[in-house]
Amino acid sequence: MKRLAVTEFPSVPSDRFEEWTLLELASIHIFLWATSGLAIIGTIVGLILASASPESAEFITVGYFVAILAGLTVSAIKGSKAAKLKKSLGINWLPK
Secondary structure, eight states, rough: TOOOGGOOOTTHHHHHHHHHHHHHHHHHHHHHIIIIIIIIIIIIHHHHHHHHHHGHHHHHHHHHHHHHHHHHHHHHHHHHHEEEEEEHHOOOOOOO
């Protein structure tokens, strides 16, 4: 995505192209943090907090689940906006 240039899509206005790439990248980054990042960091933090306070384990599990769902929801919203913008601009690009 970062290697794409507006010159590859001459019919697309540069500001709209920039908006599309930013939405796509935001969606990708949020998805990666909500899945991999939260899985790694959240599991470590959850284990530390649960071992320090066993009675809070249920709260930590629910919070962890809510954080993952929130991240995936935000990622999906940004991805949908990017897809609509891509379609409206007529960008025909598939990742290699």
